[in-house]
Amino acid sequence: MSTYALTNASTGKVEEEFDSIKSEQIPEIIENAHAAYLKWSSASMAERAEVLHKFADIVDQNTDELADIIGREMGKPLKQGKAEVTKVAKTARWFADNAPEFLEDTVLPAEGAEKTYVKHDPLGVLFGIMPWNFPYNQIARFALPNLMVGNAILMKQAAICPVSSQRFQTMLEEAGLPVGAYQNLYLDTSDAEKIIEDFRVKGVSLTGSEAAGASVAGHAAKNLKRSVLELGGNDPFVVLDTSDVKALAKKAVTYRIANAGQVCTSPKRMIVLEDLYDDFVAGAKEALENVKVGPYDGEDTDMGPLSSEGARDEAVERVAQAVKDGATLHFGGEKLDRDGWFMSPALLTDVDLNSDMGCNELFGPVVMVFKAKDEEDALRIANHSEYGLMSSVWSEDLEKAQKFGARINAGMVLINAHMESDPAFPFGGINKSGYGRENAQWALREFTNERMVRVHEQEL
Numbered sequence: 001m002s003t004y005a006l007t008n009a010s011t012g013k014v015e016e017e018f019d020s021i022k023s024e025q026i027p028e029i030i031e032n033a034h035a036a037y038l039k040w041s042s043a044s045m046a047e048r049a050e051v052l053h054k055f056a057d058i059v060d061q062n063t064d065e066l067a068d069i070i071g072r073e074m075g076k077p078l079k080q081g082k083a084e085v086t087k088v089a090k091t092a093r094w095f096a097d098n099a100p101e102f103l104e105d106t107v108l109p110a111e112g113a114e115k116t117y118v119k120h121d122p123l124g125v126l127f128g129i130m131p132w133n134f135p136y137n138q139i140a141r142f143a144l145p146n147l148m149v150g151n152a153i154l155m156k157q158a159a160i161c162p163v164s165s166q167r168f169q170t171m172l173e174e175a176g177l178p179v180g181a182y183q184n185l186y187l188d189t190s191d192a193e194k195i196i197e198d199f200r201v202k203g204v205s206l207t208g209s210e211a212a213g214a215s216v217a218g219h220a221a222k223n224l225k226r227s228v229l230e231l232g233g234n235d236p237f238v239v240l241d242t243s244d245v246k247a248l249a250k251k252a253v254t255y256r257i258a259n260a261g262q263v264c265t266s267p268k269r270m271i272v273l274e275d276l277y278d279d280f281v282a283g284a285k286e287a288l289e290n291v292k293v294g295p296y297d298g299e300d301t302d303m304g305p306l307s308s309e310g311a312r313d314e315a316v317e318r319v320a321q322a323v324k325d326g327a328t329l330h331f332g333g334e335k336l337d338r339d340g341w342f343m344s345p346a347l348l349t350d351v352d353l354n355s356d357m358g359c360n361e362l363f364g365p366v367v368m369v370f371k372a373k374d375e376e377d378a379l380r381i382a383n384h385s386e387y388g389l390m391s392s393v394w395s396e397d398l399e400k401a402q403k404f405g406a407r408i409n410a411g412m413v414l415i416n417a418h419m420e421s422d423p424a425f426p427f428g429g430i431n432k433s434g435y436g437r438e439n440a441q442w443a444l445r446e447f448t449n450e451r452m453v454r455v456h457e458q459e460l
Contacts, residue, residue, distance in 0.1 A: 004162035004186045009075030009305040010295035010340040018162045020186045026194050029183060033125045033152045034200045036180030041122045041150035045100040048148050052096035054175035056089040066167065070135045071296030073161045075305040075341065076259060078297055087421075088140045094423035095444075099148035102441040103448075119451040122150030123202040123226075126447055127195050129216060131208050132158035132307055133262045133363075139168050141427065142205045142228075143182060145443040147172075151202075152180070154195060156187045160308060192216070197223045203447045206230070207264075210432055228436030228446050230264065230428060232361040233389030236382035237267035237418060240375060240395040240404065245276050248394060249283030253367055255418050257291055257303045257345050261365035262311070264433075265390040267418050268362060270369045271381050277371045281330065281349060284367055288331050288345050295340065303365060305341040312341040315364030319346050322357040326350060333366065353384050361387065375404065383409050389429035392418040411437075 004018040021029070040048075059066065067081030076084070106118040126146055130138040135157065143153045157165030169184040187195075196204055196219045203226035206216045213229040220227040237255075242248045255267050272280045294301035306312040312335065319333035333346030345365035351358050357368065372378035382391065391410040395401040398415060405413035411429035414420055421427050421439065428437040436446055 004159045006073050006163050007160060007308070008072045008340070009307055010072070010297075012309065012339050012341065015072065016163060018186050020188045021191075023188075023191050023194065026191060027198075029154065029185065030125065030195065030198050030200050032180040033154055033183060036178045037122070037124055037150075037152035039178050040147075040152060040181045043150070045103070045148075048150065049096035049100065051172070051176045052092045052144060052148060055172055055177075056092035056096070058171045058174055059085060059089040059092065062171070066136065066164070068297070069164045069167060070161070071304070073135060073164055074132045074307040075296050077301045077304045080259060081296070084134055084137050088136045091137070091140045091423040092144050095145045095148045098441075099145065099444055102444050103149065113454040113456050116452070116454045119449075119453060120149070120445060121449040121451050123447050123449055125152045125154060125201045127192075127201050127204040128153055128155045129192065129204065129206040129208065129212070130155065130157050132161045133259060133264075135161040135164040136168060138207050139165070141423075141438040141443070142207075143168075145439075146447055147177070147182065149444055149448055151447055153182045154185055154201070155183065156185050156192065159186075162186060193219045196220055196225060201225065203227065205436070205438075205446075213434060226447060228428075228438070229434035230436075230438065231389075231432060231434040232363075232387060233264050233266075233429060233433050234268050234359070234361050234385045234387045235265055235390045235410070235418075236385075236392070236408065237270045238372075238378050238382055238391070238393045238404065238408075239270070239272040239276060239280065240378070240393065240401065241273070241397065242276065242394060243396065245279040246283035246286070249280045250287040252280075252418075253284050253287040253291070253345075256367050257288075257365045258419065260303055260306050261315075261345070262307060262363050263419065264361075265412075265419050265421070267392060268366075268368065269381070269385075270367065271372050271378050272369060273375070273378060274371050274373055277369070281347070281369050284369060285330050285347050288347050288367065291345050293336065293342055293344060303345060306343065306364060307341065309341050311363065312343050315362060315366065316343055318357060318362055318364075319348065319366060322348055322351060322355065325355045325357070326352055327355075327357065353381065359385070379404065379407055383407075385409075386431055387429065387433045388431040389433035390414065390418065392416075 006016040205228040207230040330347040332344035336342040390412040393401040426437040
C-alpha cells in the first residue's frame with residue numbers, strides 16, 4: 001500500500017502521511033458516487049448554484065489557511081497561493097451564475113415536427129486525475145462545472161497534495177453537496193483503470209504528463225468512455241516589437257518563474273527578433289539576478305522551492321545537459337545549498353531546437369531565449385514543436401500581432417499577455433498538449449448527454 005504524504009517543499013520534512021485506499025474498496029466507492037449522482041442530478045439548477053455559491057464563500061473565508069496548505073505541500077509562495085484560492089471562488093460563482101443559461105435546451109429547426117430540441121443532460125459519475133502545480137484550481141476547473149451539470153466526481157489528486165485535496169471535499173460538503181457526489185481518493189495509480197472500466201463511470205479528465213495522458217486515454221478508449229486531456233506545453237512568447245525591451249524582458253521572467261516555472265502554460269521559449277535580442281537577453285539576466293528565492297512563507301519571496309526533490313534535480317540536470325549540448329548558460333540553473341527543493345532560476349540561449357531542451361517541456365524556472373532573423377523565422381521557431389497549448393505575441397501593432405498569432409499552432413493565443421485563464425473563456429490545447437476544453441460553456445458540454453428530442457402530433 002503506497003502512502004500519500006505532505007512533504008514540506010521548503011524544508012524537505014515529511015509532516016503528514018495518508019494511506020491509499022484498498023482496491024477492494026473501489027466498487028463501494030463507485031456505488032456511493034452513483035447513488036449520490038442520482039440524488040444530485042435531480043436537484044434544480046438553483047439548488048446546485050446555491051451550493052456553489054456557499055462553497056465560494058467558504059473558500060473566501062479560509063484563504064489564508066488554504067494558501068498555507070499548498071505552500072507546505074508544493075512550495076507555492078503565499079501571495080500566489082492566495083491568488084489561486086481567490087480564482088477558485090471566482091470559478092464557483094461564475095459557473096453558478098452562468099451554467100443555467102448555457103445548459104438551457106438548444107432549440108433546432110422543427111424540420112417536419114412540432115418542435116426539435118437538444119437537452120444537455122448529465123452523464124453520471126466522472127473520474128478526475130489532477131496534478132500538484134495548482135492543487136485547488138486544477139480540481140475546480142474540472143469539478144465545479146460538472147457539478148453544476150449534475151454529474152458526480154471521483155477525484156485522484158497528486159500524492160504530494162493530500163491535505164488540500166481532502167479540504168476541497170470537506171468544503172463542498174460543508175456547502176451542502178450530498179455526501180458521495182464528490183469524493184477525494186487516495187488512490188494508487190495502478191488502480192485507476194479499475195475505476196475507468198466500471199460502467200457507472202462515464203468519463204475521465206486528466207491534467208498531467210503526455211505519458212499519463214496516453215495511458216488514461218487508452219484505458220478510456222478501450223472502455224468506450226469520454227476523455228479530456230490537458231497535457232504539457234512548450235509555449236512560445238514571440239516578441240515582434242516593443243518600445244521598452246528591458247521592461248518586457250522583466251515581464252517575461254516574471255511569467256516564467258511564477259510557481260517556480262511549474263506551469264503548463266508558462267512561456268518556455270522566448271522568441272525575439274534579432275534587433276531586440278541582445279537587449280532582451282541582458283534585461284532577462286538582470287531580472288533573474290534580482291529574483292528572491294526563498295521559502296513559501298517568506299515575506300520577500302519571489303520564487304519558492306520546486307515541488308519535490310526529484311522535480312528540482314531533474315530541472316538542474318537538464319540545464320547541465322543543455323550546456324553540454326551547446327547551449328549558453330548566462331545565469332543560475334544550480335541546486336541551492338539549503339534545506340528544501342530550491343534552485344536558482346536559469347537563463348539559456350543558443351539552445352538547439354532539435355535538442356531535448358528545445359523540443360520537450362521543462363517544468364522549472366528556466367528562461368530560454370531564441371533569436372529570430374525576421375517575423376517568418378520567428379513563426380518557424382514558434383511552430384517547431386509537437387505541443388500546442390498557449391502562445392503569446394508581443395507588439396504595439398495589434399493588427400500585426402493578431403495576424404501573426406493566427407498562424408501559430410496552439411489552442412490559445414494571447415496578444416501582449418500570457419498565462420491568462422478565467423472561467424469565462426476556454427482553456428485547452430492541440431497536438432501533444434491534449435484535447436477537449438475546460439472553462440466557459442465548453443466545460444459544461446464536455447460531459448453531457450446531448451439528448452435530441454423531436455415532438456410530433458400523433459397521426460395514425
